[in-house]
Amino acid sequence: MKSLKKTRRVQIIAVAAVALTLSTALIGYAMRDGINFFRSPSQVMAEPPAPNEIFRLGGMVEVGTLSRGQGESITFSVTDFCASVPVSYRGILPDLFGENEGTVATGRLVDGVFVATEILAKHDETYMPREVADAVGVQGSPNAAANRPECEYHGETYPTQGT
Known part of the structure; x- marks a missing residue:
């Protein structure tokens, strides 16, 4: 037994x-x-993704680049104050979307232009996703990122722990 x-x-x-x-x-x-963590514009420029790879691009909407086209067509650039990537989007933008505001876009890179299928904006005047804040500098200040030696991307990832 x-x-x-x-x-x-x-x-x-x-x-x-x-x-x-x-x-x-x-x-x-x-x-x-x-x-789906996002990539900063510096990361995208240093290591371009595969042509059919769908990924997230995060950073700040560059001042002076927001342009509305015919219908729901919008173009702008996303920057981490070190590099910027042009973005094309067709659809309705979130209410809080605007220049010099944090954003994360989902899509793919086509001939050097990020074609977005989804755009996310920050929630209120004080909120910024931790990954965006880490990628662009303290409080999203352009001066904080401009003086950072890590603006040149060498393969390391920006800190994303604690989110």
Whole structure:
């Protein structure tokens, strides 16, 4: 009898270990596309993405670049005060979207222009996503980023812990 109980216990532990390993692998596979950190314009310029890669671009809307075209067509540039990337968007912008405001756009880079499919804006006058604040300098100040040696992107990522 003890042999049968011991065998059954080993079988249950083995099945539980396989199930745990499989569920961990499935969660990791599912989150592969679900985790979307954004890239700053400096990162995009230093390491251009693949032509069909969809990613997020984050930074500040550059002053003087916001231009409304025919219908819902809008063009502007996103900057981290080190580099800027032109953005093209067709759709309705969030109410709080404007020049010198924080934004994160989802889309892909086509011939040097970021074609956005979704635009997110900051929530109120004091809010800025931590990743945007870290990428552009303290409080989004252009002077804070302009004097930073890390404006030249060398492959390291901007801090995103604690978000």
